[in-house]
Amino acid sequence: MLGGIPTAEHLSRAELLVGQRTGEVGLVHSWELVTAVDGPGTRMTTFLAGCPLRCLYCHNPDTFSARGGVPVLAEDLLAQIRRYRGIFAATGGGITLSGGEALAQPAFVRTVVRAAREWxxxxxxxxxxxxxRNCDDDLLADVDLVLLDVKAGDEPTYHRITGGRLAPTLDFGRxxxxxxxxxxxxxxxxPGLTDAPETVAAVADYAASLSTVTRVEVLGFHQLGRDKWAELGLDYQLTDTPTPTAAELAAVRAVFTDRGLTTY
Structure with a gap:
């Protein structure tokens, strides 16, 4: 069981691969019921395993690999979602699919999202x-809200943080x-990584260019994931990086609010 949800660890490798292709099976790291986090109202946030990026400040490096998850049938995850429909309706909440990177498992996401929307x-x-690119138009049509993590506004900084390219993120947001x-x-x-004025300004300009942005969240770096990196034998490069001060956070938030964006 995964927090009360049955797992499908009985499946053979062949059955698992077929199920992943059809969207009947996903690799799930964990899930939680949260309020005022990951979207409006009370939400059931499901963390899917597997991510192509290697963000230096990731606090869930145990979701990098798909092996960090366990197989779960879409119907069993949906049964758990169904149990909370009353809470979602009462609080204006719903479900959030996260990761890792949710779009690393697009078929599973599509199955879950389609059923949830029908309810x-x-x-x-x-x-x-x-x-x-894994989110086709049909899948996007079933999504009410996208939380887009824009890690930097310039290619060199983005690559330094993630090992990947910024352009796909910008294209998807558009x-x-x-x-x-x-x-x-x-x-x-x-601090020392994403706090350069030109980096912040580039992210703010991008956010302001998107007509459907209703909220910006400037989140302070923390060290809560450091021990996980050590446990996994991964090289954690931000050991000496401080958390930003309240004044530093306020100054960056002001860059976004100056562009007319509602910012927290």
Whole structure:
């Protein structure tokens, strides 16, 4: 069981691969019921395993590999979602699919999202946008809100943080806005890494260019994931990086509010 959800660890490798292709099976790291986090209202946030990026400040490096998850049938995850429909309706909440990177498992996401929407459940997709190409128009049409993690506003900084390219994230955000889907932009302030004025300004300019952005969250870097990196034998490069001060966070938030963006 995974927090009360049956797992499908009995499946053979062949059955697992077929199930992943059809969207009947996903690799799930964990899930939690949260309020005022990962979208509006009370939400069931499901963390899928596997991510193509290697963000230096990731606090869940145990989701990098798909092996960090256990197989779960879509029907069993949906049964758990169904149990909370009353809570979602009462609080204006719903489900959030996160990771890792949710779009690393697009078939599973599509299956879960389609059923949730048919039940009238609010759907949020939490993503870096790096695999935005995996989100086709039909899937995007079933999403109410995208939480887009914009890690930097310039290619060199983005590559230093993630090992990947910034362009796919920017392209995906534009697609989401063009489709009329609500966007929340998330930006993590990391002293010495993402705090350069030109980096912050570039992210703010990008957010302001997207017509469906209703909220920006400037999140302060923290060290809560450091021990996980050590346990996994991974090289953690930010040991000596401080958390940003309240004044530093306020100054960065002001860059976004100056562009007319509602910022927290």
């Amino acid at each position: 009238g459940v609010h759907v949020t997709l939490d993503t870096s946008g790096f695999l935005g 697609r989401v806005a063009a489709a009329g889907v609500e966007l929340w932009i998330r930006f993590v302030l990391v």
